[in-house]
Amino acid sequence: xxxxxxxxxxxxxxxxxxxxxxxxxxxxxxxxxxxxxxxxxxxxxxxxxxxxxxxxxxxxxxxxxxxxxxxxxxxxxxxxxxxxxxxxxxxxxxxxxxxxxxxxxxxxxxxxxxxxxxxxxxxxxxxxxxxxxxxxxxxxxxxxxxxxxxxxxxxxxxxxxxxxxxxxxxxxxxxxxxxxxxxxxxxxxxxxxxxxxxxxxxxxxxxxxxxxxxxxxxxxxxxxxxxxxxxxxxxxxxxxxxxxxxxxxxxxxxxxxxxxxxxxxxxxxxxxxxxxxxxxxxxxxxxxxxxxxxxxxxxxxxxxxxxxxxxxxxxxxx
Numbered sequence: 001x002x003x004x005x006x007x008x009x010x011x012x013x014x015x016x017x018x019x020x021x022x023x024x025x026x027x028x029x030x031x032x033x034x035x036x037x038x039x040x041x042x043x044x045x046x047x048x049x050x051x052x053x054x055x056x057x058x059x060x061x062x063x064x065x066x067x068x069x070x071x072x073x074x075x076x077x078x079x080x081x082x083x084x085x086x087x088x089x090x091x092x093x094x095x096x097x098x099x100x101x102x103x104x105x106x107x108x109x110x111x112x113x114x115x116x117x118x119x120x121x122x123x124x125x126x127x128x129x130x131x132x133x134x135x136x137x138x139x140x141x142x143x144x145x146x147x148x149x150x151x152x153x154x155x156x157x158x159x160x161x162x163x164x165x166x167x168x169x170x171x172x173x174x175x176x177x178x179x180x181x182x183x184x185x186x187x188x189x190x191x192x193x194x195x196x197x198x199x200x201x202x203x204x205x206x207x208x209x210x211x212x213x214x215x216x217x218x219x220x221x222x223x224x225x226x227x228x229x230x231x232x233x234x235x236x237x238x239x240x241x242x243x244x245x246x247x248x249x250x251x252x253x254x255x256x257x258x259x260x261x262x263x264x265x266x267x268x269x270x271x272x273x274x275x276x277x278x279x280x281x282x283x284x285x286x287x288x289x290x291x292x293x294x295x296x297x298x299x300x301x302x303x304x305x306x307x308x309x310x311x312x313x314x315x316x317x318x
Contacts, residue, residue, distance in 0.1 A: 005052055005093065007100040010045040010059075017056045018049065025083040033200045038063055038080065038316065046077065046108075048101040050093055057085040058097050062105065062113065063316070066191070069183040070304055074111040074295070076185075080316040082121055094124050098291075102130065106293050112305075113291040116315050122287050134288040134306055140279040142249065142259040150229040150257040155206055158251050162196045162205035162220065172216055176239045182266050184309035187235070195313060196220060196234075205234075208251075210244040217244030222318055233261040234313035242273040249277060262286075266309035286315070 010018065015032050022030040039047040039061045047061035062077035069076075084094050105113065117125045125131045170189040185191065196205045208219045217238035221231050231252065238244060249259060261279070263271050290305060312318040 005050050005057075005096065007048065007050050007097060009104065010039070010047040010049055010061075012045075014049060014056060018047075018059050021056055021059060021083060021085060022081070024085060030081075031200060035061075037198065037200055046105075047081070048097060048104065050097045050100075052088070057088045058093050059083050060094075060097055060101055062101070062110075064110070066186045067111075067183055068186055069111065069295075070300065073186065075109065077105055077110045077113045078314070078316075079113050079115040082117075082124075095128055098128055102291060102293060109294050111295040112293050114308075115289045115291070116317075117287050117289060119285070119287070122289070125289055128291070130291045132290050132292070132305075134290060134308070136285060136287045137262070138281050138283060138285050140261050140263055140274050141282050142277065142279045144252055144255060144257055144259070146254050146256050148255045150223070150231070150252065150255045151225075152223070154255065155223050159206040159208050159221075162199075162202055162207060165192065165197065165207050165220075168207075168209060168218065172239070173218060173237045176237055176268075181304070182307040182309050183304060184266070185314060187237075192220075192235075208244075208248050210247055212243075215240045215243050217248075219244065219248050220313065229255075229257040231257055231259045232312055232318045233259065234318050235311050236261065236267055236269055238268045241268050242270055243268070245269065245273070246277060260312070262310065262312050264308075264310050266307070267311060 015035055018035065019030045019032065022028065039045050041064040046064055047059065049056050050058035059081060060079060061081040062079055065076050065078055066073055067076045082094065102113065115125060115131070126133065170192075174188050196202060199205065204222050204224055206221055206223060208221070210217050217236070219233055220235040221233050224230055236245070252259065261269065261274070263269055263274055288308070288310070292301070295301060
């Protein structure tokens with residue numbers, strides 16, 4: 001007898017079972033607070049599950065973002081937390097789940113899905129008829145080796161906790177984007193507060209700002225300690241090419257840490273300047289792809305979709 005799979009939108013009561021599935025697949029913990037913060041939008045979850053015999057065997061989540069695309073404000077769904085139980089893989093379940101989720105997102109007038117598949121998930125995504133691969137890219141890493149270590153006290157003495165970002169001039173940030181020939185998440189005050197201040201682990205986020213006459217920069221970064229001390233530059237805002245980045249890095253010059261950033265041709269950080277500062281291109285590797293939904297799929301769309309002004313903070317990794 002053919003197995004009957006049930007596809008549905010996530011409800012609050014499903015979260016504890018999704019957490020169990022997440023631990024089974026990734027061997028990591030997923031907090032309910034983070035899950036609700038990431039996937040609940042306008043009082044309902046934008047995540048979908050598949051059940052077999054009343055057991056959750058698959059999941060995909062979407063974080064809804066307002067974006068500027070072709071000078072129009074539209075909604076885009078960023079796909080995260082894709083998983084299928086180990087014993088149910090290679091049965092086409094994830095393909096069916098994405099098909100179901102896409103139909104539900106169309107009903108919500110979502111323009112397209114942006115996906116950040118890891119290398120394993122990319123193989124599955126390439127089997128979806130509506131998936132379009134955009135690009136792969138690596139991370140810029142600056143590894144500093146000195147006797148002194150970076151720790152939480154070091155960070156707190158030199159930088160501001162993300163909670164204090166409410167006091168900055170957000171108009172400067174909102175006016176720096178060149179809106180032609182690119183698309184981007186609308187990173188206004190409400191977005192940055194939700195993304196970083198209200199993040200369940202907001203204690204790990206800090207910011208640095210610097211102004212010189214009519215030039216300014218704002219750097220938001222995440223500090224965490226794994227086997228090494230990492231500084232992830234999740235957002236870089238500047239109205240002038242490469243402005244402020246070297247001053248930020250100078251704070252760490254006599255300490256041991258790894259500073260990471262992504263280079264995007266639209267974010268005012270140049271490859272040549274990062275190379276001059278001794279950044280090396282290395283792992284981790286990231287992939288981007290998309291699924292067009294409620295958007296006109298003409299030549300202009302396919303030309304513009306590749307001109308994405310992205311940053312580390314656009315993913316769920318950092």
